[in-house]
Amino acid sequence: MAAAVLAAAVPVATWGLLGRHDHQGVPPSELDHAVEPLDIPAGLEAAIGVVALLLVGACTALLVRASRRGTFDRRWWQVLGPLLVAGLVIGSGWRVLTAGVVGANIGAGLVIMIGGPVVAGLLLWAAGRGLWLARRSDPSDKP
Template sequence: MTKQRAKSLPVVALVLILATPVASWWLVGDLSEEVAEGVELDYGIPPLSLDPLGDGVVGVLACIAAIRALALLVSATSSRRLDSRWWLVLLPLVGAGVLVGFAWRVLTAGVIGANIGGGLTIIFGGPLLGVLLIAAAAAALQIRWSRVRRNGSNSA
């Protein structure tokens, strides 16, 4: 692999991390309650939508981007261009992306009355999101410190 392609791996990882919540949001779909005609739904957070076609295009493109990025990263790992320890950073971030996409659908769902699912998502999803982000940060710091120690011991 050329040096230029090796430098693109962080960009590929970023594409995976950013495309995952959008793909998750689209795959979950609208969670609004089905009601009889004439009944208005309540929204704690109004949903953002381009229209059904626009949402579908964005969702499909996000899925394609996430799958392609994942395939490139797995290939780079199998050919040893990507240190496998970085998966300890990527997997919690991808999990956080799935959680964010799902949570956004729950929080923007149209309901009659209170959005109990939205409250439960905040109560349980918020701490879970925190744990995933802390795990990713701790793994990244551990990789960084091991590199510093290894490079520091070589120069002494």
């Protein structure tokens, strides 16, 4: 459960704590968006990010503690690690995609061209490694 919450909270924390990246000095009505941002006040976005960051910290502490005690198989970090990196890319990429700019949002294109395949590769790795571990895990085979 803590691993699932951790994987879900990382992109939310990244998104919430990065804040909006709108072009400064231009009225909001003149900004172009590759993807329209969510209609959430900036203060609430930051609060959501802080709550998600607290969840990340708590879940990480629980999983590290469980790993040291042997109740969480350490090999599953090989699945969780790529999911956390993918969450960072997704959270920061969403901010770039929703940034208000004047003209073309070149960063949005880069997020799609580079971030998309990176996230897909990380998710495929995590799924493949997770399936492998699930099929091969023996409860008495914990390190």
